[in-house]
Amino acid sequence: MSKNNSIKCSYLGPAGTYSEIAAKKFFGENNVFIAKNTIADVFDSVTTAEADYGVVPIENSIEGSVNMTMDLLFEIPNIRVVGECVIPIRHFLLSYEKIEFDKIRTLCSHQQAIGQCSKFIRSYLKDPEIIFTASTSNACHIIKSIPNSAAIASENVIQIYNLYTIAKDIQDSLVNATRFFIISKINNNNNNNNIYNFDDYYSFESYKTSIICCPKFNKAGVLYSILKNFTRKNINLTRIESRPTKKQLGEYSFYIDFEGSIADNKVKRALIKIEQMSSFFKILGSYKKWIE
Numbered sequence: 001m002s003k004n005n006s007i008k009c010s011y012l013g014p015a016g017t018y019s020e021i022a023a024k025k026f027f028g029e030n031n032v033f034i035a036k037n038t039i040a041d042v043f044d045s046v047t048t049a050e051a052d053y054g055v056v057p058i059e060n061s062i063e064g065s066v067n068m069t070m071d072l073l074f075e076i077p078n079i080r081v082v083g084e085c086v087i088p089i090r091h092f093l094l095s096y097e098k099i100e101f102d103k104i105r106t107l108c109s110h111q112q113a114i115g116q117c118s119k120f121i122r123s124y125l126k127d128p129e130i131i132f133t134a135s136t137s138n139a140c141h142i143i144k145s146i147p148n149s150a151a152i153a154s155e156n157v158i159q160i161y162n163l164y165t166i167a168k169d170i171q172d173s174l175v176n177a178t179r180f181f182i183i184s185k186i187n188n189n190n191n192n193n194n195i196y197n198f199d200d201y202y203s204f205e206s207y208k209t210s211i212i213c214c215p216k217f218n219k220a221g222v223l224y225s226i227l228k229n230f231t232r233k234n235i236n237l238t239r240i241e242s243r244p245t246k247k248q249l250g251e252y253s254f255y256i257d258f259e260g261s262i263a264d265n266k267v268k269r270a271l272i273k274i275e276q277m278s279s280f281f282k283i284l285g286s287y288k289k290w291i292e
Contacts, residue, residue, distance in 0.1 A: 010034040010042045010051035016137040016157035018087055022180040023055040026085040038134055039068045043076055046185050053082070054183045060089070061177045063115040065241050065255075069181065073284060074212055074243065074253055081210050081285035083182035086292075090176075091117050093167040094158065095150040096143065101166070102126050108139035109152035112178075117152055120170040181210075182287070207261035207286050208238065211271065214245060214253045214280040222277075223254065229273045230258060233266040245280075253280065261286045 007027055011019040013035025023033055034051055036042045042054040057066045073079065091113055095104075107114070107121065107128040113136050114121070121128075128150075133139040139151035140161045150166055158165060215222040230237055239257040260267045262283065275281040 007031040008051045009053045010036050010045040011055045012036060012039055012042060012135050014137045016154060016160045017135045018154055018178055019055050022085045022087045026182060043072050046183055047078060055180050056183060057178050058181045059179050060112055062173055063112050070243050070255055078186045079183050080186050081181045081287055082184050083287045084290045085180045086177050086290045088177050089171060090155060090169055091152050091171045092155055092165055093150050093170050094153055094163040095166050096163060098164050103148055104128050104150045106146050106149035108133050108142050110136050113152045116172060116176060117170045119172045206289055208257055208259055208289050209262055209286040210257045210284040212253055212255050212282045213274055213278040216277060216279045226274055226277060229270040233270045235260055235270060
């Protein structure tokens with residue numbers, strides 16, 4: 001692909017983050033990658049057409065869902081999910097100093113990375129001040145001006161920032177992975193919420209679909225009533241999460257991922273029923289399952 005025809009993809013930066021790793025793994029190295037300061041900035045770059053695509057974390061196998069991403073998917077109407085990418089996560093304890101564990105007074109990283117390494121932090125570090133940063137790579141910038149400090153980040157940043165490795169593979173579980181969504185802007189001529197307009201999707205077992213719905217009525221058994229539409233059509237759910245709608249206490253939206261494409265008639269029929277039961281209903285997109 002020539003430079004003129006390359007894809008522009010934004011990600012949570014700076015250089016060396018897991019989001020950058022995911023972006024380059026999904027699209028390949030020979031494209032234009034734009035580092036952004038926050039997940040919200042990635043969404044903005046896509047909605048304003050600064051970038052063709054954005055890469056945002058959606059869930060981690062240890063820490064669970066990334067709430068900021070979930071909320072923005074709910075709030076921003078003209079975004080669709082067009083792909084997923086799963087990246088194995090290996091966390092390293094890094095510093096600009098050759099420092100012993102018990103001398104670390106400040107520890108910086110993204111909140112998810114801190115959570116994914118909580119056992120190591122409790123076991124080996126002596127109650128350091130913890131500073132949450134916008135990304136793991138951003139933590140490496142911050143510790144440069146803080147004595148007796150360390151960051152948790154990926155192996156990729158070691159050479160970028162000329163860091164010392166204090167410890168390797170400090171994540172709580174060796175089976176640690178983060179799933180990323182690939183997002184794009186909805187074409188005005190192709191409304192992402194109309195399930196009849198997705199003729200470009202093909203079947204079926206190789207695809208996943210993501211939706212958000214809010215029940216019309218908050219009553220006992222409402223979630224069961226929604227989910228039984230999948231059971232009746234023998235559709236396998238792969239993820240379900242709830243988030244407050246931020247409108248009133250006790251009102252939730254449900255994020256549901258399932259196997260299948262919206263080109264599949266049984267999926268269409270299930271979604272029609274769910275939309276009828278919902279005060280808010282959004283098809284985030286159908287996309288190919290990530291396969292290594």
